[in-house]
Amino acid sequence: MADRAEPQRAPDKLAFLLALVPYLMDHDRVSVEKTAQHFGMAVQQIRDAVSLIGVSGIPGETATYQHGDLFDIDWDAFEERDEIVLTNRVAIDDSPRFSAREAAALIAGLQYLSALPEHADRDAVASLMTKLSRGASSEPSQVAVEARDSDDTLRLARASVQTGRQLEFDYVNGQGRSERRRIDPLRVESVDADWYLRGWCHLRGAVRTFRLDRITAPVLTSAAITHGSADLTLPDALFETSDDDLIVTVDIAPGAFTLIADYLPDGVRMAEHGDVLRTTVRVSHYDGLKRLVAGLPGLATVIGPPEARVAVAQWALAALARYES
Amino acid sequence: MASGNASTRTPVEERLFSLVLALLATDGGLTKAEILSTVQGYRQRYQHSGDNANLERQFERDKDDIRELGIPLETADDPGDTGNNQTLRYRIPRGAYDLPSDIRFSSEEITLLNLAGMVWREGSLSAQSRRAILKLRSLGVVSTEPLLGYAPRVRVRDASFEPLSTALEKRQVVRFAYLKPGQERATIRTVAPLALVQHQGRWHLFAAEVATGAEKTFLLRRIVSAITTAPDPYPVSQDGQAGRAMQGLENVWASHVARVEAAADSDASSRLSKRRDTVLEPSGVLSLHYSDEAIFADELAAFGPEVRVLEPETLIQAVTSRLRRIATDHG
DSSP states (O other), X not given: OTTOOOOOOHHHHHXXXXXHHHHHHHOSSEEHHHHHHHHTOOHHHHHHHHHHXXXXXXXXXXXXXXXXXXXXXXXXXXXXXXXXXXXXXXXXOSOBOBOHHHHHHHHHHHHHTTTSGGGOOHHHHHHHXXXXXXXBSSOOOOEEEOOOOOOHHHHHXXXXXXXXXXXXXXXXXXXXXXXXXXXXXXXXXXXXXXXXXXXXXXXXXXXXXXXXXXEEEEEEEEEXXXXXXXXXXXXSOSSOOOTTOEEXXXXXXXXXXXXXXXXXXXXXXXXXXXXXXXXXXXXXXXXXXXXXXXXXXXXXXXXEOHHHHHHHHXXXXXXXXXXXX | OOSOOGGGXXXXXXXXXXXXXXXXXXXXXXXXXXXXXXXXXXXXXXXXXXXXXXXXXXXXXXXXXXXXXXXXXXXXXXXXXXXXXXXXXXXXXXXXXXXXXXXXXXXXHHHHHHHHHHTBOSHHHHHHHHHHHHHHHHTTOOOOOOSSEEEOOBOOOOTTHHHHHHHHHHTEEEEEEEXXXXXXXXXXXXXXXXXXXXXXXXEXXXXXXXXXXXXXXXXXXXXXXXXXXXXXXXXXXXXXXXXXXXXXXXXXXXXXXXXXXEOTTSHHHHHHHTSXXXXXXXXXXXXXXXXXHHHHXXXXXXXXXXXXXXXXXXXXXXXXXXXXXXXXXXX
């Protein structure tokens, strides 16, 4: 994060300047490097901001920006040692308040995360939300996200990392078969109401992603963890594809595209085909495909290969048969 | 055009920063002419005896940008000359600008807030939370690292989310076409937004119908047109509306119960039994809650022969008609 220099819009730069000044006021002498780390910005962004602050100020009584009406820094320390020392300040006394939408974004985020073990102290989280609300310049916008129920698996995953012991559980895989898995937990991820645990799977000898609602009977074992998050880089995509995957052509109604976008690899080719979008997806077996397509009735249709169409049709027909008896 | 060529122009952020500093430093406020003639970035382009229309428009846009950041830029009439645009005074009152001094955050709290900010990774909420985190960092507190890595994410994929969220903020009436399941044709709705809430992974707009005052909840994914907004603010209290909207959705959830048979050890059995508020009856039948019949029917159809709906009858019809459609489409 620290080395990523995204282009900033002028209002974002302003927001940063107003945040940086109070930080510098609280630090008598701080390196550009450390400041960049603290704010998660590139060192050059810090240098640019400090250079600007160093020549800024208020018009003052003479309306001519006299020396005492300007911020000043120790320019030698800045230019020679890459250190920031604020020697004069004007106008700004403190950090700015949150905007209504900024406070709302954090409050809704806290709400959404209330199932995490870190949020176990409900009173502390409630007081934190109140602080955000009081710290906003106007009443926070009305945005809310439903919380997930607190979860044993999450608590055990955290305990697993904390105690360095492997986690074991029953897992129904994508083909509907249950297996006992043993993992070193690495990361908890979520997309809206769906939660996942990623970890090093000792059964498969690889990093795997597990849906929390497919995990049953989790137990903390006595075996020591062998893979930590520092040893492994996790790919960003939740759903990985491999070379031996089956290739399937699917037609998707335009409005339904966002519903399946998560299952498509980045950069997937999409072509308009009459009223629909025709795309090619890779799947490791038809089982996951038939579940995905059956959940999008009238919106997604498998075009080929024929075996894939048969798999979907049979899935639906077998389900219908259950209502005929 | 105002004088001054591009190469000598003050960078935009320098002009905005100088404006904020000047307005923070003034107690009695500054008139527009004072600002334009003295503040860095304007004064270089100010014509003392001429037309400053361009510069005035620039000032209007800058004010919007500054307010957008939550900075309380206020205007006050000259008591002896109310309503006169030229004597109107601008200022940023310190008390409304400064984060109250009793609002400080511990390392643990900063950790929670950093995580809360990570939840938003797209759209304006992502930009808003990044700025909020920036303001928190300004306080200098270093977060404690959570033991387990987290990558939480709430999506805002619906195209209507951004315009609705802006309208909510500005208290503007919105108009859109809404298509309910089972209806042939979308109907036009004109409503005052009260809250945006995500429930069961789906975004809902809670709003008051302008014509009747009736409160309604709309699923964003069923909005089938662009959002148009009325320019003028609509006087409506938003206080506590997100909580009321969530409670309304919870009530709907609680009132809809389906009984479903799930095959033992199947994916359906594992996932449905962990669904919130699910009750496993002694017979093995799952009693499940849901908020929207059409969406729940899609979810159940995905489980194929792993589930059989026992009741209600309308849900059985919804699921079997979906299964027939899938079989036909792939036959």
